[in-house]
Amino acid sequence: MRKIGIIGMGHVGATIAYTLVTQGLVDDLILIDKNDAKADAEYNDLRDALPRNSHYVNIIKQDWDDLEDVDIIVTAFGDIAATVKTRDRFGEFDLNAKNAKQVGEDIKESGFDGVLINVSNPCDAVTQILQETTDLKKNRVFGTGTFLDTARMQRIVGDKLGQDPRNVEGFVLGEHGSAQFTAWSTVRVNNKIALQLFNEADQEKISEQSNKNAFAVANGKGYTSYAVAMCAVDLIKAVFSDARAYYPVSTYDPEFKTYLGYPAIIGRDGVEELIELKLTSAEHEKLNAAAQKIKEHVDSLKKK
Amino acid sequence: MRKIGIIGMGHVGATIAYTLVTQGLVDDLILIDKNDAKADAEYNDLRDALPRNSHYVNIIKQDWDDLEDVDIIVTAFGDIAATVKTRDRFGEFDLNAKNAKQVGEDIKESGFDGVLINVSNPCDAVTQILQETTDLKKNRVFGTGTFLDTARMQRIVGDKLGQDPRNVEGFVLGEHGSAQFTAWSTVRVNNKIALQLFNEADQEKISEQSNKNAFAVANGKGYTSYAVAMCAVDLIKAVFSDARAYYPVSTYDPEFKTYLGYPAIIGRDGVEELIELKLTSAEHEKLNAAAQKIKEHVDSLKKK
Amino acid sequence: MRKIGIIGMGHVGATIAYTLVTQGLVDDLILIDKNDAKADAEYNDLRDALPRNSHYVNIIKQDWDDLEDVDIIVTAFGDIAATVKTRDRFGEFDLNAKNAKQVGEDIKESGFDGVLINVSNPCDAVTQILQETTDLKKNRVFGTGTFLDTARMQRIVGDKLGQDPRNVEGFVLGEHGSAQFTAWSTVRVNNKIALQLFNEADQEKISEQSNKNAFAVANGKGYTSYAVAMCAVDLIKAVFSDARAYYPVSTYDPEFKTYLGYPAIIGRDGVEELIELKLTSAEHEKLNAAAQKIKEHVDSLKKK
């Protein structure tokens, strides 16, 4: 059976739980939050939904010990208010670095030995801290990273052409944050190279908008939840079925010795493989800049 | 194709939208909120999710004119804070009575001639106001009402017996509010009459808990969203497919001359039929009490 | 992850596989048939569907050893032609008794220790043989039995009333075969006792039609597949999620010391519990008659 633990019952964690329950993607689902009342509320709301759901799900709350044999842990802790206020996901860094260390240690203590998918921000740095503190193998720990930014880019490009965003291929890379960039050399729409569809100014605008959309959403509703939940759910599905699907995630990159947003093959063992992209030198430079930014933040912690 | 409008992008309206989108239950989906930024945020978050969804959906925002030819309108406006504060859904009455009149008139003006499903609280009274102001036929307007309370009762009974809540049949009737009651004469579990499974004290406790669960959830997360969204979605499905399914909803009851929570056959024309239940006289009295409470509130408006 | 083996790639086995794949209900799926070309064809057709499916699934073929650690085995072998020809599922008995012994031994040899759900006909007798030859605990082995006949009864009653068949509660019991009967004392529609909705002649007609529908379908298309596959899939879902749902299945009944169609609580351990029904004495007699018929057939084998 499929067993998942979600740590952090904010809007993102709860939406992931709701999606897993309504789509019948999980058998045992453990909900954890440092705020008992919050965990309780989501637990009760989801369980009140079961009589109307076409799948039964065992929903369990606040049981850290039970994480020992879950297949997948999703971490979705944090406080987006700090991100929205500073318009930078590193606004949550101090808080979430601390959270990540504590959560990572607690996960380690539980004996968990599965795949950890991190959604907490700043995603790349937090994913790295979680890998280090849980002591899980690097491939077993990855984040949603620029998967969400990629979806936003696909959607913006689709809008511009009046088409299904699923017609758009390609990636946003680097940091799930301000150092992200659309790797236009990877983008294709309807088998056409996107570089030929958009001039440089348009490319720049789309790339910026993919990043800004997060704040447009967060300003209006106080957080973002639906798109990021769908990204997490696709990653969960790929792990369970050993899909070896090709998705841009926050993954450890041996070249840069840090986690960053880069496409990877996702299967039952987490990140199964990184595929070399033929990036332009300008894109590679941006990737390097993102890597340096993430590293600096992670390193700054170690000096404290 | 299936076309739905949702008025009110609070947590409930947005969760209904998300569920419809992720389950492929709608083709054209119009999102409306008096707060432009809120409508915008949900619109963008949902559209950012489309690249990862297995269904495309046309999502439209803030277009009242486009309601003319939608099949179903869901109303989910209001401010749950007032309900949570007073621990009574009539805490939202003044606000939502005003909302309902405005929304009802705007719907009427749009030329809408489909089925209206109301989720706004106090559900029964607001449904009645919406019926009166939209001037739609009574059967075309109904509310989620005690469908949600029924789910909660099923879940609590299921918990007590350690079983799937879908094993539990029967209804919570009356008001989607404090005048609600579990009609124990209708409840059966595993083909056994529930009256024989629980003594009177237990019956009373379960009945109260079904009502209180709403506040337990709302206290912990500030609102309730998942279970009620599932109820609304089941009603939407029944209307589209003309299922003639048997669900407890907030329906106009000719006996009491008011909307109240009672089981009805739901099909393409909304409420197709009310089925006579053989309630005990105590239950009938409680139903009457709920009806009087709802009527008094609705009538109080007319005197203003 | 969820791992399932299906033995028998006839129309029923293949339709179950297709349903599991398209609904994302399985991660590893093993397809087995004594006819290599058949297994190969279904394997290839399903795998050709994966690029268009919203779930990846590991599909494996003809690997008996891999059954060792599957969670659920579905047995769907047989040759419906013999059933259609004789208009009695015992037309397949000689063939399937032999199949069941062989398959049961092969399953035992694989080291399988999960839950076995049998669809092969005559369902009750074959389920018993499979339990005996696999040596699995009795609760771990059950069949779709009269779950399908119950669906047919619900649908016929729904048709008569112009309503959603899911409004109809109650059971067909006894044998998934000619000794089946609608236990009218258990049937309710819209909270009304069905005995009051239909006179005795109608009851008799509906009961017969629920049995005959199988042959109406099989005569027209050569087999039946969709409804029975849906029954099997619901049982699979209940086992994975430990739903403790209440379904009529072919279960071992200690009172009659045989497998027969009777409602049971289905969970992760298979049949978790039998619930006592208050059948009328006429119904109990029919249940007994069905039990004797099934026993005689199973016993006749032992004398050979």
Add this chain to the structure above:
Amino acid sequence: MRKIGIIGMGHVGATIAYTLVTQGLVDDLILIDKNDAKADAEYNDLRDALPRNSHYVNIIKQDWDDLEDVDIIVTAFGDIAATVKTRDRFGEFDLNAKNAKQVGEDIKESGFDGVLINVSNPCDAVTQILQETTDLKKNRVFGTGTFLDTARMQRIVGDKLGQDPRNVEGFVLGEHGSAQFTAWSTVRVNNKIALQLFNEADQEKISEQSNKNAFAVANGKGYTSYAVAMCAVDLIKAVFSDARAYYPVSTYDPEFKTYLGYPAIIGRDGVEELIELKLTSAEHEKLNAAAQKIKEHVDSLKKK
């Protein structure tokens, strides 16, 4: 609401119906077959499944008049035996050209004015005959064509690399038949041009295998059903939601003045747009050869 008619209740038509019903993609579904008993059997088997389905569907049979206001007609008539025997889909041509004319006239007479999706073989030629006899606009009539062959190519390439077939982009073009070819210039895996992944011999082998897989499946089970049904369902979804998705279908190509397999943007109006591909001259030649083959067959009819 969504209304669909399926003409032809062979394995393909019935599997499409089953998929639409189980996934809740249709509200009114009309099943038509020249063989009453076959239509009846599928109708009954599907309706017997409704009590266990999470969606109700109005299923109707043999009602040509009711096609007047359906949104989409799927044509799936024919006799695959002739195709399997001759190992060429033109083995069904004489039969299906006759069927197509009759069906086309009957559709025209019904007053149908929606989108027609043809699955019958030889797909390109039959689609053209249906367009001509129904007198529907060319964009409103298209076929599954090489969408299925494309899925097969994706799956074979995915297999070779041990990856999710959805990682593979690109198209099989030309004829849904022996004149089909993998347009390698369009194929990419993990952002890599497939031409660099496979040498010419491998390319040739994969291209052939994509074509041969159909017969491998058909030889083993007597027909193919699952993969092609999934293709048809994706096209149906794109039409309902006006997705403007980019899929390879059998579409009228003004350059060649015939239907053939080529990628198109699919929306509510059927084929919304053809996108120019930068094919190599060898590929363009193959496309031309396929077009000529299809045209010759269609023209040969007119001389009769």
